[in-house]
Amino acid sequence: MLFNSINFMVFFPIVIMVYFFISRKYRYLWLLVSSYYFYMCWNPKYILLIAASTVITWSSGVLIEKYRTEKKSLCKCILAVCFISNIGILVFFKYFDFILMNINSVLGKFGIALLEKPFDVVLPVGISFYIFQALSYTVDIFQGGVFRQRGIC
Numbered sequence: 001m002l003f004n005s006i007n008f009m010v011f012f013p014i015v016i017m018v019y020f021f022i023s024r025k026y027r028y029l030w031l032l033v034s035s036y037y038f039y040m041c042w043n044p045k046y047i048l049l050i051a052a053s054t055v056i057t058w059s060s061g062v063l064i065e066k067y068r069t070e071k072k073s074l075c076k077c078i079l080a081v082c083f084i085s086n087i088g089i090l091v092f093f094k095y096f097d098f099i100l101m102n103i104n105s106v107l108g109k110f111g112i113a114l115l116e117k118p119f120d121v122v123l124p125v126g127i128s129f130y131i132f133q134a135l136s137y138t139v140d141i142f143q144g145g146v147f148r149q150r151g152i153c
Contacts, residue, residue, distance in 0.1 A: 001041035011038070039125075046124045049089060056085045057134040061141045068144065075142060082138045090131045093123055 001007045015034045019027055032054075040047050060082035064075045104114050140146040 001038060007041070042125055043122075049093075049124060049127070050130065053086055053089055053131060053134055056082055057138055060138050064138070064141050065147060068142070079138060079142050083135060086131045086135055090128060093127055 001011065015030075019030055022030055036047055036050065039050055060078050063078045067074050067078075100114070107114055137146070
């Protein structure tokens with residue numbers, strides 16, 4: 001679904017109207033579901049990628065907030081795992097083919113071929129923005145500047 005399509009012109013006002021008519025408790029959940037639907041309209045298989053990043057980030061936020069005052073070193077480890085996981089997703093989708101081609105080029109000079117043809121990984125739309133927003137959210141929770149959304153979960 002493109003921003004300048006008829007589908008989006010119908011989708012967006014519906015999302016906004018429902019947002020203002022539902023209870024505040026469920027608004028963030030509505031926006032999450034709507035965002036996932038919007039992203040799936042581009043390529044449904046990448047929902048697993050966004051869902052994985054969401055679960056990692058949300059879980060990290062919950063654990064960091066729970067142990068922030070009593071176990072600072074545990075919180076640092078949780079933050080590191082969140083960063084490594086999310087940046088790993090980003091590096092794989094943005095740079096994996098590039099890294100693999102360079103490794104093949106260097107090894108090719110010695111007569112060694114790692115893989116003949118690199119994978120053709122398609123870069124999901126907005127993945128860098130999403131990952132960096134998720135990481136900034138986790139850092140904000142770690143620093144105590146924001147608290148995770150309290151709702152049904």
